[in-house]
Amino acid sequence: MYPDAHCELDFTTPLELLVATILSAQCTDRRVNKVTPVLFARYRSAADYASANQEELENIIRSTGFYRTKARNIIALGQRLCDEHGGEVPDRLEDLVKLPGVGRKTANVVLGNAFGVPGLTVDTHFGRLVRRFGMTRQTDPVKVEQEIAALFPPEEWTMLSHRLIWHGRRVCHARRPACGACELQHLCPSYGEGPVDEETARRLVRTGPFS
DNA sequence: ATCCCGAGGG
DNA sequence: CCCTCTGGAT
Numbered sequence: 373m374y375p376d377a378h379c380e381l382d383f384t385t386p387l388e389l390l391v392a393t394i395l396s397a398q399c400t401d402r403r404v405n406k407v408t409p410v411l412f413a414r415y416r417s418a419a420d421y422a423s424a425n426q427e428e429l430e431n432i433i434r435s436t437g438f439y440r441t442k443a444r445n446i447i448a449l450g451q452r453l454c455d456e457h458g459g460e461v462p463d464r465l466e467d468l469v470k471l472p473g474v475g476r477k478t479a480n481v482v483l484g485n486a487f488g489v490p491g492l493t494v495d496t497h498f499g500r501l502v503r504r505f506g507m508t509r510q511t512d513p514v515k516v517e518q519e520i521a522a523l524f525p526p527e528e529w530t531m532l533s534h535r536l537i538w539h540g541r542r543v544c545h546a547r548r549p550a551c552g553a554c555e556l557q558h559l560c561p562s563y564g565e566g567p568v569d570e571e572t573a574r575r576l577v578r579t580g581p582f583s
Numbered sequence: 584a585t586c587c588c589g590a591g592g593g
Numbered sequence: 594c595c596c597t598c599t600g601g602a603t
């Protein structure tokens with residue numbers, strides 16, 4: 373079944389989780405966890421990141437991909453945390469998403485796992501899964517969040533997000549969902565139908581047949 | 584070769 | 594809406 377943890381990243385402080393989550397964009401948590409021990413030993417505070425040498429930081433995080441963008445963002449992030457938040461990671465969504473390199477996905481991961489603030493993390497997997505499962509027909513992530521939030525108690529939101537994302541990554545793929553390997557096949561209205569959600573279908577028309 | 588547990592920008 | 598940024602896993 374699914375891992376019980378809400379988060380597979382290794383961290384001990386909100387700042388560590390925030391940085392690790394930024395690194396995890398388009399990259400597996402396993403790879404992130406390989407660089408964070410070195411990273412966190414070298415940079416221990418927002419001020420450390422603010423004064424980091426761009427090239428040195430790039431070299432440490434290179435293997436996580438998009439390293440130039442990420443290094444720039446993390447340095448700017450350190451500066452902003454020092455300038456506007458007393459060197460601390462803010463615990464409100466509105467503040468988090470204003471930070472460089474931090475979008476809804478990253479902000480919600482930090483809120484849920486570092487601060488215990490309930491929130492749904494609607495990424496591409498989450499949206500696709502709840503659509504296939506017939507729980508909503510919305511494509512706009514904000515509307516998806518609203519509709520799904522109404523179906524579950526807040527204390528389950530962080531765990532729910534993690535599980536759906538995890539399942540989408542490993543089983544319920546966009547193109548060729550592994551319906552045969554899915555524990556939920558007998559409950560799923562889209563079982564065996566292939567890429568049924570509109571977004572994916574539209575992409576397939578553009579990029580060619582999926583089989 | 585192809586895809587990725589995102590974000591920023593045109 | 595579309596594109597770009599990157600290395601690594603498969």
